[in-house]
C-alpha cells in the first residue's frame with residue numbers, strides 16, 4: 154500500500170515514544186509509522202501490544218548511532234518525517250555514566266541528522282514536505298530560582314489541582330528565548346543535540362522543529378523515575394528515597410497531553426521554530442509524594458496517610474536543579490494547545506493504571522520484558 158506519509162519515530166518503545174506511536178498509528182491509518190528503537194533497558198515492546206499488529210505499524214530494532222543502518226532505513230521506507238525521541242533519559246544514570254549519554258544523545262542525533270540529510274538531498278524535491286522533529290527537555294535551560302519557597306498560594310500538600318499550582322513557587326519561567334544552561338550530563342547531552350538540530354537547519358536548510366517539554370507522568374513510565382517508582386514502593390511498603398529535603402520543584406504534564414502536542418506541532422508547527430510544552434503545574438517533590446501516598450492508600454483501602462512513614466530522606470542528587478517551570482503560552486497562543494487534564498485527574502488515572510498493571514511492573518522490575526522482542530519478533 155502507498156502511504157500518505159512514512160514517519161520514523163525513534164525511541165517508540167520507551168515511555169513517551171510509545172504514547173506517540175499509539176496516537177499516530179490509531180489516528181492516521183494512511184501513515185506508515187516505523188518505530189525505530191534499540192531496545193535498551195528503557196525500551197519495552199510490551200508497551201505497544203495493543204497496536205503491534207496494525208497494518209500501518211512496523212517495528213525496527215536498530216541503534217540510532219549506526220550510520221549505515223540509518224541511511225538504509227531512510228531509503229527503504231522512503232521516510233519523509235522523523236519524530237526523534239530516542240535518548241538516554243534518566244539524570245541519575247547520566248551522573249554515573251556520562252559517556253553513554255554523549256554517545257546516544259549527541260552522536261546518535263547527529264548520525265540520524267546526517268542520514269536524513271543525505272537521503273532528502275538526494276531526492277528531486279529535496280527537503281520539500283520533509284520534517285526532522287526533535288523532542289527535547291526543559292532541563293537544557295538549567296534551574297530557576299524559587300522566589301516564593303512557601304508557595305504563592307498555600308497550602309499545597311493536600312490539593313491536586315493544576316490551577317492552584319501554576320506560578321506557585323516563582324515568577325520566572327523557562328521561555329523559548331531562555332539561554333541554555335544545562336547542569337547534568339543528561340541535560341548537557343540534550344542541549345548539544347538541540348544545537349546540532351538547529352545547526353542542520355541553519356547550515357543545510359533542513360526543515361526542523363525542536364520542542365522542550367517539562368516532566369511527563371502517566372502509564373508505561375520506567376519505574377526508575379519518581380512517580381512509578383514511588384507507587385510501586387508504596388504498594389509493597391518499601392522506603393521512598395526522597396532526595397535532599399524534597400524541596401525541588403518540577404512542572405508535571407500528563408504524557409498523553411505531550412503526545413497530543415507532538416501531533417499538533419508535527420502537523421502545524423512552524424519550521425525552524427521552538428515550542429516549550431509544560432503542564433502549568435508546579436509541585437514541590439515532597440508535596441507531590443504526599444499526594445501519591447494518599448492516592449495509593451485510598452485506592453488500596455488503606456487508612457489515609459498510613460504509608461507516610463515510608464518517606465526516607467536520602468543524600469541529594471549531585472547538581473540537583475532546584476526548580477523547573479515552563480511557560481508554554483506560545484504553543485497555546487499560536488497552535489491552540491493546552492493540557493486537557495487537571496493534575497488531580499491525571500494522578501488518579503496514573504496511580505490506578507500502575508495498581509491495575511502490577512504484572513507490567515513485575516515484568517519490568519524482574520527484567521523479563523527484555524525477552525519480549527525475541528519471543529514476538531525475532532523469527533517473524
Ligand code: NAD
Nearest residue numbers: 164166167168169191192193195196216217239240242369
Ligand atoms: P525512555 O528512557 O522511557 O525511552 C527512551 C527510548 O529510547 C527507549 O525505548 C530506548 O530503548 C530508546 N533508545 C535509547 N537509546 C537508543 C539508541 N541508541 N538507538 C535507538 N533507540 C534508543 O525516555 P522517555 O522518558 O520516553 O523520553 C523520550 C524523549 O523525550 C527523550 O528524548 C527525553 O529526553 C525527552 N523528554 C522526556 C521527558 C520525561 O519527562 N520523560 C520530558 C521531556 C523530554
Ligand code: DAU
Nearest residue numbers: 242243244290291292367368377378379394395396401438
Ligand atoms: O524535566 C524533564 C525531565 O524530567 C526529562 O527530561 C527527563 O528525561 C526525566 O527523567 C525527568 O527528569 P527528572 O530528573 O526531573 O525526573 P525524576 O523522575 O528522575 O525525578 C523527579 C524529581 O524527584 C527530581 O527532583 C528528583 C526527585 N527524585 C527522583 C527519584 C527517582 C527523588 O527525590 N527520589 C527518587 O528516587
